[in-house]
Amino acid sequence: xxxxxxxxxxxxxxxxxxxxxxxxxxxxxxxxxxxxxxxxxxxxxxxxxxxxxxxxxxxxxxxxxxxxxxxxxxxxxxxxxxxxxxxxxxxxxxxxxxxxxxxxxxxxxxxxxxxx
Amino acid sequence: xxxxxxxxxxxxxxxxxxxxxxxxxxxxxxxxxxxxxxxxxxxxxxxxxxxxxxxxxxxxxxxxxxxxxxxxxxxxxxxxxxxxxxxxxxxxxxxxxxxxxxxxxxxxxxxxxxxxxxxxxxxxxxxxxxxxxxxxxxxxxxxxxxxxxxxxx
Numbered sequence: 072x073x074x075x076x077x078x079x080x081x082x083x084x085x086x087x088x089x090x091x092x093x094x095x096x097x098x099x100x101x102x103x104x105x106x107x108x109x110x111x112x113x114x115x116x117x118x119x120x121x122x123x124x125x126x127x128x129x130x131x132x133x134x135x136x137x138x139x140x141x142x143x144x145x146x147x148x149x150x151x152x153x154x155x156x157x158x159x160x161x162x163x164x165x166x167x168x169x170x171x172x173x174x175x176x177x178x179x180x181x182x183x184x185x186x187x
Numbered sequence: 188x189x190x191x192x193x194x195x196x197x198x199x200x201x202x203x204x205x206x207x208x209x210x211x212x213x214x215x216x217x218x219x220x221x222x223x224x225x226x227x228x229x230x231x232x233x234x235x236x237x238x239x240x241x242x243x244x245x246x247x248x249x250x251x252x253x254x255x256x257x258x259x260x261x262x263x264x265x266x267x268x269x270x271x272x273x274x275x276x277x278x279x280x281x282x283x284x285x286x287x288x289x290x291x292x293x294x295x296x297x298x299x300x301x302x303x304x305x306x307x308x309x310x311x312x313x314x315x316x317x318x319x320x321x322x323x324x325x326x327x328x329x330x331x332x333x334x335x336x337x338x339x340x
Contacts, residue, residue: 164193171197171296173219178209178292182201 087132088156092117093125097134100148107143192299200291207258210283210294226250226263233273236265249273259285264300275300 087093092115099114100106108126112119126146129135133152137144199206209215213224216236223241226234232252239245251273253262262282264273271277279300286293 164195167193167195167296167298170219171195171294174206174209174294175197175199177215177218178199178201178206181205181209185205 084132084134084152084156087128087134090125090128092121093129096122096125096129097148097153100135100146105145105147107140107145109143192297194298195296197294197296198288198291199294203258203285203287203292206285206292206294207261207283210285211255211257211261221248224250226252228252228255230254235269249278251278253280 088097095115096106096111099111103110106114108119108123111117111126112122115122117125126135126137126144130137130146133149134156135146136149137146139145201209209219211228213226213228213234217224221236221238222245223237224234226232226236230252234250235247236250237245237247241247247269248265249267249269249271250263250265251267253264253273255261260283262280264278264280267273267278279298282297282299284295284297286295
C-alpha cells in the first residue's frame with residue numbers, strides 16, 4: 072500500500088479554495104465570466120484592497136488568470152484548475168464510499184457469526 | 188456550488204445494534220478506516236486515529252466523540268489541532284444515523300465542515316486515497332451491476 076506524499080501545488084490549491092470569501096469571488100467570476108478587483112469589491116462587502124489580496128492568492132493557485140485591461144487587471148476563472156479542485160473533493164466522497172462498504176462487510180459478517 | 192458536506196447512505200444486512208458497534212467502537216473503526224484508533228466512546232471523550240505507523244512517519248489525527256445514542260446515532264469531530272477543543276470551525280463533523288429497515292439497517296453518513304475550516308483535510312484524504320482503489324471499491328459496483336442484470340427479463 073503506497074502512501075504518496077502531499078503535492079505542494081495541491082496544498083496551495085486547497086488553501087486558496089478553502090476560504091469562503093475566495094469561493095464567493097470564484098462564484099461571482101463564474102457568473103459574470105470575468106471581473107476586476109473593483110467590480111468584485113462592489114458586489115461584496117470587502118474592500119478593493121482585500122479583494123486584490125484574495126485575487127493574488129487565487130492567481131498563485133492557478134484558479135484565476137489575469138489579463139491587463141486599461142488600468143486594472145481583468146480576472147477569469149481557470150476552468151481546468153477549478154475542475155481539478157472539484158475532482159479532489161469528489162475523491163473525499165469516494166473515500167467515504169469505500170469506508171461504508173467496509174462497514175457493511177464487517178457488520179454483515181458479525182451478524183452472520185451471531186446467527187450461526 | 189455546495190461543497191461543504193458529503194452525504195452517503197447504505198443498506199446493511201445487520202441489526203442497528205451491530206452496525207452501531209461497527210461505526211463507533213475504536214476496535215472496529217480501525218478495521219474500516221485508520222490503521223490505529225484510540226478514544227473513549229463517551230460524549231466529549233478525546234483521542235486519536237493514526238494513518239500509517241505512529242512511530243514511522245504516520246499521521247496522527249485528533250478525534251472527539253460528540254454524541255452517542257445507541258443504536259440510532261453516533262457523531263464525532265476529527266482533524267482539530269492537537270490540544271484544541273473540537274468545535275465548529277476547527278474540525279469536520281461526522282454523523283452516523285441508523286434506522287431499522289426490513290431485516291437490516293439503513294446507515295446514513297454525513298460529513299460537514301469543509302466550508303468552515305478550509306479544505307486542508309481533503310489533502311490529507313488525498314494522501315490516503317489508496318484506500319479507495321482496489322477491489323473493495325470496485326466489487327460493490329460490480330455487485331450492483333450484476334443485480335441490475337439479474338432483474339432484466
